[in-house]
Amino acid sequence: MEYVIGDDLLQQQGLKRTKLRMALLDCFLNTKHALSYPDIKQMLGEGVDRSTLYRNLAAFEEADIIHRIYDQSGVAKYAFGKVHDHGRDHAHFVCEQCETVYCMEKATTVDINVPKGFKTKTIQTIIRGICSDC
Amino acid sequence: MEYVIGDDLLQQQGLKRTKLRMALLDCFLNTKHALSYPDIKQMLGEGVDRSTLYRNLAAFEEADIIHRIYDQSGVAKYAFGKVHDHGRDHAHFVCEQCETVYCMEKATTVDINVPKGFKTKTIQTIIRGICSDC
DNA sequence: ATTTTAAATGCGACTGAGTTGCGTTTGTGA
DNA sequence: TCACAAACGCAACTCAGTCGCATTTAAAAT
Numbered sequence: 124m125e126y127v128i129g130d131d132l133l134q135q136q137g138l139k140r141t142k143l144r145m146a147l148l149d150c151f152l153n154t155k156h157a158l159s160y161p162d163i164k165q166m167l168g169e170g171v172d173r174s175t176l177y178r179n180l181a182a183f184e185e186a187d188i189i190h191r192i193y194d195q196s197g198v199a200k201y202a203f204g205k206v207h208d209h210g211r212d213h214a215h216f217v218c219e220q221c222e223t224v225y226c227m228e229k230a231t232t233v234d235i236n237v238p239k240g241f242k243t244k245t246i247q248t249i250i251r252g253i254c255s256d257c
Numbered sequence: 258m259e260y261v262i263g264d265d266l267l268q269q270q271g272l273k274r275t276k277l278r279m280a281l282l283d284c285f286l287n288t289k290h291a292l293s294y295p296d297i298k299q300m301l302g303e304g305v306d307r308s309t310l311y312r313n314l315a316a317f318e319e320a321d322i323i324h325r326i327y328d329q330s331g332v333a334k335y336a337f338g339k340v341h342d343h344g345r346d347h348a349h350f351v352c353e354q355c356e357t358v359y360c361m362e363k364a365t366t367v368d369i370n371v372p373k374g375f376k377t378k379t380i381q382t383i384i385r386g387i388c389s390d391c
Numbered sequence: 392a393t394t395t396t397a398a399a400t401g402c403g404a405c406t407g408a409g410t411t412g413c414g415t416t417t418g419t420g421a
Numbered sequence: 422t423c424a425c426a427a428a429c430g431c432a433a434c435t436c437a438g439t440c441g442c443a444t445t446t447a448a449a450a451t
Contacts, residue, residue, distance in 0.1 A: 138427095138428095139417085139418050139419075139426095139427060139428065140418075140419095141417080141418075141427095141428065141429080143428090143429085144428090160407090160408070160409090161407090172429070172430050172431075173408090173409085173430095173431095174409085174410070174411080174429090174430080174431080174432095175428075175429055175430065177408085177409060177410075178410095178428080178429090179428090182428095193327060193329070193330070193331035195327065196327070197327035197331040197332070197333055198331070198408095199331055199408080199409090216371060216375060216377075219378065225375075227370075227371065227372070236361075237350060237361065237384065237386070238361070238389065239389070240388070240389025241350060241359075241386060241387070241388055241389055242386045242387040243350075243384050243385075243386040244353065244385050244386040244387070245384070245385045245386070246382060246383070246384050246385075247382070247383045247384075247385070248380060248381070248382050248383075249380070249381045249382075249383065250371065250377050250379070250380050250381075251377075251378050251379045251380075251381070252371070252375060252376045252377040252378040252379070253375070253376040253378070254374070254375055255372065255373070255374025255375055272398095272399095273397095273398065273399065273446085273447050273448075274447075274448095275398095275399065275400080275446080275447075277399090277400085278399095294436095294437070294438090295436095306400070306401050306402075307401095307437090307438080308400090308401080308402085308403095308438085308439070308440080309399075309400055309401065311437085311438060311439075312399080312400090312439095313399090316399095332437095333437080333438090
């Protein structure tokens with residue numbers, strides 16, 4: 124069943140179905156929180172090649188199958204799903220537990236005093252906390 | 258408001274006045290934006306030892322002389338001043354041209370409606386635009 | 392001014408994240 | 422089943438950051 128989802132996802136993006144990619148996809152489909160490289164490596168087993176894994180993470184990201192975020196310590200984490208474009212102002216809620224990113228409407232316009240000479244183009248707000256699932 | 262010069266800042270924290278520390282302090286006192294390790298290294302010159310520099314950055318951070326932030330690409334940046342109340346009133350301005358990160362005070366508190374079950378802990382705002390230098 | 396000493400430095404070695412080039416293997420469509 | 426681009430595996434590399442240890446130095450005590 125997950126394999127069906129996986130097949131579709133990969134085929135939609137013109138990505139070949141390799142063992143690693145199916146396994147990698149399973150990681151993301153079966154985990155509700157964002158995964159760091161060590162997390163993924165541990166789930167897939169030691170035999171997985173580092174560069175191949177990174178290349179696939181990049182390919183998945185490129186294909187909007189997963190997205191990458193950096194936590195407060197600057198550690199890269201990967202999670203299923205895509206983050207839509209930061210074109211206009213909007214807010215992201217990042218769960219500190221599962222690192223899931225939720226997009227939400229901003230209730231109030233943010234008013235910031237930027238110093239003279241600074242030109243504001245977009246304002247992005249990141250709310251950190253605990254989501255309803257955790 | 259009084260401006261504390263380097264000597265006082267270091268002595269207040271029981272830190273010895275070494276050449277590197279004075280120079281490092283100058284970097285932060287004379288720059289209004291956050292600096293990455295390469296930025297600092299370039300300002301101080303090639304002769305500076307890597308581990309000594311990192312140790313001093315850690316010491317300064319410990320002493321609340323500077324604070325560390327990670328930008329959207331997970332790159333560590335250091336800036337003068339201490340971090341305020343867990344980021345609630347903290348905003349970062351990121352210049353789209355020079356990628357420089359400026360720390361600034363928020364004029365208005367952001368008020369976001371998070372869905373039921375979501376618990377907000379910190380709110381961080383990232384403003385993108387063009388800085389006064391660009 | 393000299394001695395003392397803990398703190399700071401410089402060096403080398405190390406880990407961990409991430410990238411790149413290249414030769415080999417494999418999935419897929421003809 | 423064959424051809425070929427795509428994916429893989431490997432080795433080598435860069436860059437960020439850390440640690441242990443021997444040496445130097447700032448600053449307090451003599």
